[in-house]
Amino acid sequence: MDNKIGRREFFKKSAQIGFSTALGFGFVSLTEGRVSLSGDESVDICVATGSDYHATTLKTVECLGGMKKFVPQDAKVALLPNSQSRHPGTFTKPEVVRAVIEMCNKAGAKEVNCLTWLKREYWEDSGLAAAVDEAGATMRFIEPEEANFKSVPVPGWKAMKEVMIMKEFYNNDVFIDMPIIKDHAGNKFTGTQKNLMGLNFRTNNRLFHRQDWQTNPESVEYLDQCIVDLNKVVKPTLCVVDATEFITTNGPFGPGELAKPQKIVAGVDRVAIDAYCTTLWGMKGEDIYMIKLGSEQGLGEIDLNKVKIKEIKA
């Protein structure tokens, strides 16, 4: 905590580059989902397509106005890539993570931390641990013990009164959510919202699954509501989503059928990003209950006709 920059100084810097803070959480965040670009131009989501995933990631964030828009000088940045399995199409690609770390460092981040309570092997097998290390960030392996997590009440909760977020998370100023989109047994889709379960205490995550989930469809929907509740507590400063190669069956662990749209999707509005990503394998945002609930409960815009999407070739 000693090296955490002072809140006043930090907010001042944030304000200078056009940010406000998310209420109560101390993270740099945009006031609205839309990102202002030069002149009158603004955008909700940038999507870049290309076979070089490192270059494509750089282009996507550049399209949003560059990492400096999201990472102030001397900020401590928390990253949350997905490293659930080493099967192809199930984890955020190391090239994508490497590009984001490089951009954060170039923007003047004081430190970049990759947070996880998963075992080290998951990160080593996927090549993510090496990528994080080589790009100049730090892997923070949090022991999955209750003492390392903090109980946080959920404002406007519907299913989960409180969640248990890792304490280490709150030592950072900026949060970049970095899921890979993929199939999920139960939710059918996992993206920016579901990825936040990676910050929540495993035992608390297990409570998202009711005892009767095998026989009661309302309990599957309860899981979706719990994820939406979790998203009311943590709001990412930026989402950089790996939609390059991902499994569309047998998720989240795989192996499964691979779709390869070679896209990186970035923005702030989680619901809009997830809704856009469902279209990459023939669905709509409304097909996924979690996305629908997120929209209904004010987390973002599900109607892609109302979302400004900028698509570019990398």
Next chain:
Amino acid sequence: MKIRAFFLHSRVLCCLCFFLSTALGLPAVQGMLIQYLPNRGEAGDWIREGEPQHFEGEALYEYIDGGAEIYHEYGFKRVTVQDFVNRTGKSVSVEVFEMTNSESAYGIFTFKTHKAGRKVSIGADAQLADYYLNFWKGNILVTLTGFDETSETRDGLLLLAQVIDTKLDLSGKRPWIVSYLPRENFMSQSVKYFKGILGLRNSHPFFVLNIWGFEEGAKADYAKGYSVFIFRFKDSDRSFGQYGQLKKRSAEHPEYKVHKTANKEIFTALDNRERRFFVSIHRASIFLVLGDIDHIQALEIFQKIQEEIGD
């Protein structure tokens, strides 16, 4: 005599496995699954790399965090995971899942396979995809995953799977309900077998048509652009209860359009994406046809299923 010889052979094998696994310092059950893995020299130049991992019961969450539920829905007992490498450095991960029974193994096999996969002759059923292979035999499901899509990796998947297959002295039948799916225009690699709602919802997002409380279900896609579902309930009280609920929910949904039919045991509707579906009830079963199909074709399909099921 043959039966007696079979039981004698099985007992000797079990005792031997128990002895070997105990001697190696492993719990007996773990030793049981390790015995199915190829030893050095049995699968060309593919050899084991590192130590095997074992997960039993609820501990599956430690291995498949966020995705263990579907295995438990079908009936999971334990899994052993072992990596293999060959001389050129290619790598394959082998997972041997012991499920509750052969229906569980078949069910999770159908969940993990895809209609685009290629059928291969290994085990009871096997499917090879771009970089992975699944097969089931008895109460065992084997998943082999390569880490690239080269022919060398695919050849390795096939070779390793064939060796494992020869070690699995097991048998089991597909669930009967699968045989009730009509065979005309049938896409055999698309079959799904359900034991619960996670498998069902992953196959099709039924928000309004939440069908639950069934004992088992089966689904297949057809070349003409429709899918057929069959659900079996414990008794006709439950099936009629669910049928009534389905009809009510569809009628009450603002974006669904329910059309009247002359037969009270059939209803048809358009969902919020203008997809037509037909639902029928027959004793303790519910049938559902979804997709590009007209009323007459749907009735013919229901008739065929009823004939297959009989009384």
